[in-house]
Amino acid sequence: MIGKRIGAFLCHCGGNISDYVDEEKVRAAVEKESGVAVAKTFLFACSEASQEEMIRTIREEKLDGIVIASCSPKLHLDTFRAMARRSGINRYMYTQVNVREQCSWAHRHEREEATEKAIRLVRAGVAHSRLGVPLTDLRIETTPAALVVGAGVAGMRAALALSDMGIAVYLVEQAARVGGRVPAWGKMFPNDREGAEIVDTLLQAIRRRENITLFTGAEVVEKRGSVGDFSVKVRAADGTEEIALRVGAIVVATGFDPYLPAAGEFGYGAPGVVTLPEFRELLPAAEGKLRYRDREVRNIVYIYCVGSRQAAAKENPRPNLYCSRYCCTAAVHTALLAAGVDAGVNQYHLYRDMRTYGKNEILFEEAGRKGSVFLRYPDDAPPVVERPGGELLVRVRDVLLGGEEIGIPADLVVLVTGMAPRENANLVNVLKLPVGAGGFFNEIHPKLRPVETMIDGVFISGAAQGPKTLAESVASSLAAVSKGAALLLKGYVDLSPLVAKVDTEACAWCGECGNACPYDGAVERVRQGGKEVAYVHPALCKGCGGCVPVCPAEAVGLEGYTNDQVKAMIDALVREIV
């Protein structure tokens, strides 16, 4: 610390700061701080000209570190880190001090106090930079290969798109066949293509690619390493064979499970009450007339939202709160297919909200034209399925008729079941996949980082992320591909060096840090200098700091937030101003 030369640059931000803070007073006070070699003010620190002047100053004054007191680091941390790098000093020797959002703007009527606060904040920044150490990003060479888990349509499309970009792909499917759920649906919305045909086309294309290796009847059983360089093991389902692979990125496309109603839920289990997937399997075989168990079907009643948008109840403590998105359209489309088989069949749709969004609205209108009848039921009074005298009868309150109760005799009741998260405990454990509130895999942010997970280099896609139509599943798998490919084609990844580090002198291996760390493999026990100590693996550490508060010896700290830095900042914030 002794001998470090720090430069303090204070920004007026036009008048945004200097109107409320006496910048000259701050400059004069900061200049007297020990370690500060130079203190200057700037009208706009972020302007090209100011940055040039700062670079000149850094070089002339042979500075080791700098502090810029300006706006929130959210705005210009990267700008000024880049400037520091251009000037020749380490970019982590730069500290940004927020004297705009957290000082001048918040204390506009207290100039003296705001000025005093600014002095203290800048002093804390100086203390932080003085105790900082030059750090370099951790560069990891990436292996130009990817693992795709799940060969449904999302996974198959991902494999092809990665292969298009010259990335070798290992596509691992648990089942004996590829294609996932889609081959069971026959004609699919929006353009009536056969699911099996879509899958077949993709499979042919995959077979022609030399850089795609497809494993069916196989599972991922082990993952080591970190982003850019994972070692994984794939095992044949019958346990006969195990293959070790090295990949730089992993795309998870393991899909969903159709919701399975409980016995008695909307009459499920009684003859004539089927789920939408079950009905879809009946349809292709039907010609001329629809038949169910050798009986002609005249009346079909669809009950929407089964297994989706559930309310919490005593018998259902973990309800599926989400809308399954695909089912309104699939049900309406199914009605069109049924009308195609027998134009005379009567179809009643008992729905809550019609979510045939986008172009699928056309299907909704067409179903109406082809004779489907739509009745809206209230959220709190779902239809009831009964069998008085052995015949199915559905009682429903129609919202649009002022809540009047109607009874509809049915030959077939189709429960429009939603999507449920697929049980995948082994994979979740091997890949350490984050699972969200609804039970699907969780992205970092649904809008800003929709296919990335907290595990760097592991991406999620398709219906494994949450209910999606096929087009949406493919869109998300291609998003995962572009994220993964961007990582692999660059040839390296730079990881933030702001991770935990152990002071091996002070550490006496108690293991507390390892217990507190939620990230697999980040903390290891190693032997050093004749004793056991903790070692934090910089590529696996996320820099969360979870290990810091549990260390009895204060031996582990985050780079940039070390115990010493925090305490020095506290001192600088309270020390008297003379």
Next chain:
Amino acid sequence: MAKAAPSAGNRPKILVFSTNTISDPGIDLAGSQHMSYSPSVKVISVPCSGGIHPNWVLYALEAGFDGVFIAADGGDCACLPDCTARTARIVERAQGLLKERGSDPRRVKMAAICSVCSEPFVSHMRQFTEALSKL
């Protein structure tokens, strides 16, 4: 200003531990919206509130701060999924340390501040300032 506020020197000194991605933007927003709070409030930012050492809290109070406010992530944290529970444990430990030293555990406070929580932040600062003045 309409009324003369007690000068910053007399108002309780509060150290806020805030998080880079969740509460910092909320505190920044308070400033952007020109809401005011006591200039005796100073912020130190960390990646996650689950990484604050209880000793830092103690250190701050011994160094001259009157109170320490921990802006927890309130379940939004991308670093540590259980950070609220972790932060609560840290606060408990810090309060334990304070009691051992005969200091008032109410000098440490924790509340969830999210990235748009400008108003809650300002009102927490007001309340904490008042509460500390009475201790």
